[in-house]
Amino acid sequence: MDFIKKLNFDEKGLIPVIIQDADSLRVLTLCYMDEEALRTTLKKRKIYVFRRSKGKVMLKGETSGCVQGIKELYVDCANNSLLFKVAQTRAACHEGYFSCYFTRINEKGEGVVEEKRIFDPKEVYE
Numbered sequence: 001m002d003f004i005k006k007l008n009f010d011e012k013g014l015i016p017v018i019i020q021d022a023d024s025l026r027v028l029t030l031c032y033m034d035e036e037a038l039r040t041t042l043k044k045r046k047i048y049v050f051r052r053s054k055g056k057v058m059l060k061g062e063t064s065g066c067v068q069g070i071k072e073l074y075v076d077c078a079n080n081s082l083l084f085k086v087a088q089t090r091a092a093c094h095e096g097y098f099s100c101y102f103t104r105i106n107e108k109g110e111g112v113v114e115e116k117r118i119f120d121p122k123e124v125y126e
Contacts, residue, residue: 004038008080014050015082019060019092021099022071022085028092029100031060033082045070047084064124066090091118094125 009015014032021028031049033041037057040048047060047068061067068086075082093100096117103111 003075004035006079007038007075007082008078009035014052015080017049017082017084019047019068020083020085021088021092023087026099027101028068028086028088028098038082041070041084042073047086060092061089064091064094064119066092068092094121096121096124 007015013034015034015038017031017033019028019031020026031047032052033048034050034057037048037050040057047070048057049060050056051058059067067089068084069089070084071087072085073082074085088098091098093102095102096119097115098118099115102113102115104114106112
């Protein structure tokens, strides 16, 4: 994987990663990977992320079962970020929505939820 050597990981060894649904083209989430997460993702063909809050690499959807299978990988023009197009299982958001971007900010500056929950997070994570 020669392209990995060209990537510009930040001072913490992380690179931002956009996850997009391959079918609908909706952006599902923004996450971070370190080199270990990226190599594991490429090897296992499922998204692994570096969880900054836990300080470790984890399978995306490890707890919920909402895993993301790799379809395509893109790198930006400056080698500063990655874009994965994935086959999303069920929902991408830990709040139970298909995408983490389910709240639209209206002209009054108020958040408006524009999706229906796919699952109740209390039933999945507790």
